[in-house]
Amino acid sequence: MQILHFDIKPHNILLDENFTPKISDFGLAKLYPTKGSIASLTAARGTIGYMAPELFYKNIGRVSYKADVYSFGMLLLEIAGKRKNLEIAGKRKNLNATAENLSQIYYPFLVYDQFSSGKLTIEDSSEEENKLARKMIITGLWCIQMQPCNRPPMNKVLDMLEGDLESLELPPRPLLYPAESMNMDGEESSSISSDVTS
Secondary structure, eight states, X not given: OEEEOSOOSGGGEEEOTTOOEEEOOOTTOEEEOXXXXXXXXXXXXXXXXXXXXXGTOTTSOOOSTHHHHHHHHHHHHHHHHTGGGEEETTXXXXXXXXXXXXXXXXXXXXXXXXXXXXXXXXXXXXXXXXXXXXHHHHHHHHHTOSSGGGSOOHHHHHHHHHSOGGGOOOOOOOOSSGGGGBOTTSOBOOOOOHHHHO
């Protein structure tokens, strides 16, 4: 059996005296067989902002361990960007609901757009910390792909975090809702690297 946590977020990651992370709060967790690829749920579970889209959009894929991969990706983006400490084009930005541009409201859009344009820097960090943050951002962006099949499994996520930054490629821009993943002909578009998802 394996555990699907369904609520991976900063509040549920505890650090011991050696700063070793421990996952807590298994109140929404569900056991399912390691040979199984799909979990059956009667209702969505998790915290808004960290919940995988397949938990509420039933037409994009079945619920599996990839739901926790999505939550972990959002956690990585938040840690890497220190959320409110992102420096964009020399100005400090906070997210606000009255922003004119959607990329200022949906955090992954903000991170992706600024990262891909080379304008994203992490303030008050060394070159090594900045490199680690960039690696976490690319990995996090892969983890939050809309379609569960486009997210890497956790063993690949670990390989990405432990590997070289130069070997990582930027994934497609994250989507906010499933209709964005359809092209004009109504066919699903996918530009995923087979190296990342296998």
